[in-house]
Amino acid sequence: MELGPGVPTPPIELAGGATDATAETHASRVTVSDSLAERLAATGAVVERGHDVLAESGRDWWPLAMTWATAGRTPALASALVRPTDAAQVSEVLAICNEERVPVTPSAGRSGVLGGSVPLFGGVQLDLCSLAGLRSVDDESLIVDVGAGTFGDHFENELRESHALTCGHWPQSMTLSTVGGWLACRGAGQFSTRYGKIEDMVVGLDVVLADGTAITTGGAPRQATGPDLNQLFVGSEGTLGVITSARLRVHPAPESTAQAAWSFSSFGDGLDFCRRVLRQGATPAVLRLYDGVESDRNYHLGTERAVVIAMDEGNPRIVETMLAVARDQAHDRDGTPAEPLEEEVVEHWLAKRNDVSQLEPLIQGGLIVDTMEVAGPWSVLPHAYASAVEAMTAVPGCLAASAHASHSYSDGACLYFTFAGKPEHDTVESKAALHRSIWAAGQGATLAAGCAVSHHHGIGLQRGAWLREAMGPAHAVLGHIKDSLDPNGILNPAKLGLGSDFGSSDLPR
Numbered sequence: 001m002e003l004g005p006g007v008p009t010p011p012i013e014l015a016g017g018a019t020d021a022t023a024e025t026h027a028s029r030v031t032v033s034d035s036l037a038e039r040l041a042a043t044g045a046v047v048e049r050g051h052d053v054l055a056e057s058g059r060d061w062w063p064l065a066m067t068w069a070t071a072g073r074t075p076a077l078a079s080a081l082v083r084p085t086d087a088a089q090v091s092e093v094l095a096i097c098n099e100e101r102v103p104v105t106p107s108a109g110r111s112g113v114l115g116g117s118v119p120l121f122g123g124v125q126l127d128l129c130s131l132a133g134l135r136s137v138d139d140e141s142l143i144v145d146v147g148a149g150t151f152g153d154h155f156e157n158e159l160r161e162s163h164a165l166t167c168g169h170w171p172q173s174m175t176l177s178t179v180g181g182w183l184a185c186r187g188a189g190q191f192s193t194r195y196g197k198i199e200d201m202v203v204g205l206d207v208v209l210a211d212g213t214a215i216t217t218g219g220a221p222r223q224a225t226g227p228d229l230n231q232l233f234v235g236s237e238g239t240l241g242v243i244t245s246a247r248l249r250v251h252p253a254p255e256s257t258a259q260a261a262w263s264f265s266s267f268g269d270g271l272d273f274c275r276r277v278l279r280q281g282a283t284p285a286v287l288r289l290y291d292g293v294e295s296d297r298n299y300h301l302g303t304e305r306a307v308v309i310a311m312d313e314g315n316p317r318i319v320e321t322m323l324a325v326a327r328d329q330a331h332d333r334d335g336t337p338a339e340p341l342e343e344e345v346v347e348h349w350l351a352k353r354n355d356v357s358q359l360e361p362l363i364q365g366g367l368i369v370d371t372m373e374v375a376g377p378w379s380v381l382p383h384a385y386a387s388a389v390e391a392m393t394a395v396p397g398c399l400a401a402s403a404h405a406s407h408s409y410s411d412g413a414c415l416y417f418t419f420a421g422k423p424e425h426d427t428v429e430s431k432a433a434l435h436r437s438i439w440a441a442g443q444g445a446t447l448a449a450g451c452a453v454s455h456h457h458g459i460g461l462q463r464g465a466w467l468r469e470a471m472g473p474a475h476a477v478l479g480h481i482k483d484s485l486d487p488n489g490i491l492n493p494a495k496l497g498l499g500s501d502f503g504s505s506d507l508p509r
Contacts, residue, residue: 001157004175008110011061012360016072021055024073028503029122032079043092046083060110063370071428075118078125085130087244095212106238111176114460121502148180165250168195185458186235192407194285203247210486238492254313258323259346262338263305267291268382269332270306274408275378282325286311293402309346368435369420376451377412384449391441397421397434414455464497
């Protein structure tokens with residue numbers, strides 16, 4: 001495996017350079033005084049306050065922020081970037097910030113696409129990248145302890161090379177993201193149908209609360225010890241506590257792989273095929289369906305057919321059975337056999353699946369480009385797909401909207417939409433407005449169809465209002481939990497659609 005740098009990778013250059021970058025959002029900015037910076041440094045953590053460092057760390061892979069970057073703007077500026085090297089320093093830093101009422105934004109790889117690690121109100125940005133590496137490996141129980149700042153490719157490489165194990169979690173952002181980031185937003189890897197999402201892999205967590213208290217959650221398999229506190233923090237995006245390490249379930253490295261691909265008459269027929277495969281109890285690692293637009297874009301097979309790729313890995317007999325079940329179900333809803341495709345289709349996906357290189361040139365070229373993923377039960381997905389594509393393409397300035405189903409389960413799947421647009425006026429403000437309009441059309445249509453607001457990208461800043469709408473009165477319960485664990489509201493304020501005494505996000509819906 002060719003390893004990435006193991007540090008955050010900027011998504012796009014800041015026009016004019018980081019030294020002169022300005023903040024796009026205008027929320028009130030909490031400063032870090034010289035005396036506070038000295039207290040933070042006394043913990044042993046590295047404290048940086050240079051404008052260029054803060055400008056770079058104040059952004060992630062949020063496509064809207066990439067558009068701002070073309071005008072030399074970063075989403076927000078922390079007042080200090082603090083880099084602890086162990087969990088004890090995290091506890092000390094949080095205790096100090098809680099005492100001083102200074103907001104803290106946890107971050108690591110900064111690969112999120114919704115502004116989740118943007119330090120909206122300044123204060124301290126807590127860089128967790130130094131909390132990296134495997135702490136222990138229990139091969140007999142298939143459990144590993146890993147630091148939250150460990151980048152995905154380094155984690156998987158060490159598991160395979162040193163221990164003949166795999167985590168099975170392969171997000172597109174493998175070289176850009178960290179274990180803590182996966183946990184923070186309830187991430188999904190491309191092999192999730194076999195291994196599950198990250199919340200299915202968690203055995204236990206080490207978490208530091210807002211006041212600096214360190215706790216450990218989880219433990220024994222399927223324990224009945226009250227509510228599962230692991231799941232309280234998984235997906236909380238740093239608003240309830242800072243995850244410093246995790247115990248994760250792993251698997252023996254796969255002995256064999258097998259793959260296949262088919263062409264179906266329509267996206268709906270492809271969805272029904274995926275549903276039937278899972279209904280039979282088969283869980284191939286990969287089961288991905290592309291609509292006609294994406295089938296042609298990726299595989300040059302025309303826009304009239306929908307392509308499904310399937311792949312499995314593991315024990316040879318299990319792999320053989322999974323692909324056999326898929327082949328048995330490879331027909332349209334009316335029984336017409338699906339057209340088998342060459343395995344080169346799957347090989348092409350494997351070669352390109354982690355490639356994000358096209359995003360920057362498209363945005364530099366004046367387009368707005370983004371993705372929006374949702375989850376829903378099988379019964380609503382055909383309508384959700386059709387209504388969302390129709391709603392997005394109806395927005396003036398939208399050039400294209402398409403989708404694929406990237407993760408399948410027995411009860412439903414993830415619809416992953418891609419859209420592009422170009423406004424009439426070539427200004428950052430016009431691009432941002434068009435981005436919000438297309439997003440609102442798609443998100444509104446999928447929610448109305450009965451989908452969840454997100455499948456694996458999380459909420460961040462972009463989706464806050466939508467989460468409030470989707471959760472209804474339950475969102476207030478989330479707020480009460482936040483108030484209990486973080487009474488001063490210092491942890492990643494204004495994310496997950498939660499209010500903040502520091503102010504409000506000034507992002508229009």
